[in-house]
Amino acid sequence: MVRKRKLRTAQVAGFTLTEGIHPAGSSLPWHTHDGPTICFVLQGAFTEISAGETLDCHPAMLKVTPAGERHWNRFDRGDAHGLLIEAEPARAEALRPYAAILDRHISFQGGLPAAIARRIYEELRVMDEAAPLAIEGLLLELIATTTRQGNGATRDRPSWVLRARDLLHANLVRRLTLAELAAEVGVHPVTLARTFRRCFGCSVGEYLRRLRIERAALQLGGSEVPLATIALAAGFSDQSHFSNLFRRETGMSPSAYRRAMRSR
Numbered sequence: 001m002v003r004k005r006k007l008r009t010a011q012v013a014g015f016t017l018t019e020g021i022h023p024a025g026s027s028l029p030w031h032t033h034d035g036p037t038i039c040f041v042l043q044g045a046f047t048e049i050s051a052g053e054t055l056d057c058h059p060a061m062l063k064v065t066p067a068g069e070r071h072w073n074r075f076d077r078g079d080a081h082g083l084l085i086e087a088e089p090a091r092a093e094a095l096r097p098y099a100a101i102l103d104r105h106i107s108f109q110g111g112l113p114a115a116i117a118r119r120i121y122e123e124l125r126v127m128d129e130a131a132p133l134a135i136e137g138l139l140l141e142l143i144a145t146t147t148r149q150g151n152g153a154t155r156d157r158p159s160w161v162l163r164a165r166d167l168l169h170a171n172l173v174r175r176l177t178l179a180e181l182a183a184e185v186g187v188h189p190v191t192l193a194r195t196f197r198r199c200f201g202c203s204v205g206e207y208l209r210r211l212r213i214e215r216a217a218l219q220l221g222g223s224e225v226p227l228a229t230i231a232l233a234a235g236f237s238d239q240s241h242f243s244n245l246f247r248r249e250t251g252m253s254p255s256a257y258r259r260a261m262r263s264r
Contacts, residue, residue, distance in 0.1 A: 006020045007020055008127070010131075010135070012135045013136040013139070014091025015136075017086075018084045019042075019081075021082075022082075023079055024076070025075065028073040030070050031070070031072075032067075032070050033068075034089055036067050036087050036092050036103070037084060037085065038063070038064050039063050039065070039082055039084050040082060040118075041058060041060065041061045042083060044075075044080035045080065047074045048072070048074075049071060050065075059214065060109065060214040061114075062114055063107040064146065064150075066102065066103050066104065067092065085120075095143065099143045099144070102143070104150060106150050111206075112202045112206070113145055115210050116145060118217075119249075120138045120142065148201055157199050161199050163184075164182075164184070164185045168207060172215060173235040178193060178204055181204065213234075215234045216233075217257065219234075220254055220258045227239050
């Protein structure tokens with residue numbers, strides 16, 4: 001059996017972080033974890049099967065699996081590169097009063113959870129003397145963010161706000177204004193802005209910017225395309241604007257990120 005290739009691992013404040021690659025054609029038969037887990041997909045795609053549900057996992061997806069929940073992972077669409085965060089049972093129990101998300105099977109695509117998870121990944125790559133403190137803070141921020149967004153997910157999300165989100169994914173490069181997006185889904189711009197933030201934990205503009213950063217990151221890691229071309233293809237006005245926003249979101253310049261991805 002072809003097994004997962006671990007690239008790096010670290011233990012931080014009751015969490016174990018593991019970066020690894022599951023080769024194409026491999027699988028993880030039915031299994032459980034002693035504590036809750038958070039998985040962030042960096043590159044590639046795979047399928048997860050759990051009780052009554054099949055989940056397609058793609059880059060920039062973050063999924064939470066409760067302790068003891070049986071699931072099966074099938075890596076049948078090429079290599080899958082990801083970050084697995086495992087909470088020790090005692091640490092999860094201490095967080096439980098504030099982090100109901102750890103007891104839910106739920107996933108998030110892009111947005112603020114993905115941005116925080118990517119920062120955790122970059123700290124794991126650096127792993128200097130300050131990294132454990134930075135990682136712990138980011139892990140708690142990630143759990144708080146997903147708990148808030150997960151609580152929002154338990155309330156009904158209007159179909160029009162889901163359509164607005166889908167329009168952002170489908171029109172990544174097009175410069176849609178808030179008024180145009182609101183008109184497309186048939187609501188007032190103020191209603192769209194307020195409801196979008198409640199449902200997804202960030203503004204429409206922040207969500208779109210992170211989608212563009214995620215697309216650019218995928219191209220940086222897997223191609224030789226010039227930075228200016230990547231910037232324009234992802235919807236940024238120019239390379240300088242792209243570089244500044246990319247550094248703000250990931251903590252690295254696009255060039256440094258590309259070098260780091262090539263060195264793994």
